[in-house]
Amino acid sequence: MRRIIALALGAVATFAVGLGSVQAQEKFRLPFPYIFSGPLIEFGERVWNEGILPGVEKINKEGGIKGKQLEFYKVDTRFPETAQWLADFRRLCDDKTVPVIFSGGGATKSVVAIFEDAERCGMPVFAPSAAGSWPFPNFGKYMFRYQPITEDYMPELLKKAHAKYGFKSAAASHTLDDDFAVANIKITRKVLGDLGVKIVSDQSFKTKESNFASQVSAHRAGNPDILIMHHQPGDSGTFLLQLRERGMEQRMIADATIGGADLWKLSQGKALGSLGASIWSPDDPRPIVQDWIKLWREKTGRKDQAPDSFVTTYFDAVQVLAKLLNGAKDLSRESIREAFATTKNLETISGPVTWNGPGEAQRSASILVEVGENGVLKIWK
8 A cells, every 4th residue: 555655646746747838838928819719610620720720740859939939829810700800809919928810810810800900919920721802002010921822823823724725715713701702803804805705604602501503503604614613622512522423524723722632522523624823832852842751651641642722831930930939039020020031032832932011921923723633732733
């Protein structure tokens, strides 16, 4: 009996020592505002588990942020709503211990909602996945975005596809309650018009609708040469599957959402051969890219697949954030803003990145991709 008690006391002592060492290790805690409820909750959790957490683990193994261990905590943006997220952002803005907002809420709609308050309180915002058209005259002083912009790649994508396949008609669709999709369909309509391509069916629906009988019927009646979709990946996948089930085998063109895992999964593989743009390609032989794929496969056990573009964006962006925070003079809001604004040719999974002040990250070229086997993106040639 005495031996059992002694062992128990030893275990308690060991636990106490371990707890003390954890408590002594300083944390650098930041909010991570993203989609953790509502129709896209699965999307948000995948980004968190497959992109953010491995990204943080890698950073902390390399020393963290100025010697402190990085830690994110979730803030739910409740997308596609914005009212509660705006209230939460104002609270974070007024908290002087929060030096930067990483993610900005995720979608363009959420980032746009906080722009004016970010200016008011001087909060730098790093928004890796907001890629919709920017509605304001400028980006102020504090807004930094990371994704390729539709205005840059969509005309190039459509013109190249038109030259290669010679399509004369198109069926187009977009999501009504997503600012990104609403802006993108306008770009597509203009480019198709300039190319002399007739839109024979122009359909819309809301996020996470599931029955597209009406839209499918209209697309079939139009009998287009090509399908163009501007939706979040899951909606594109569901819609595309229903089109395929009704006999529509035309090639599909999307935007930067083409690399979302839900598109491949919910289309049941019917997205094979679809075209779009991406922030990266698994074809890229650079070690920074191949090391990421290896890490993701080790973490997920999915050896014949590759991380989707959203997971990759956030893993990559966590590394960018850490590099800039560690390179900043200090961790004040102004120093962090300055670190972003003066970044030149930073090597990332998405290639060399430059910011010429607030606004869009600058890259040398668009990455146009085709969906290959198992949903893995490959460079479209």
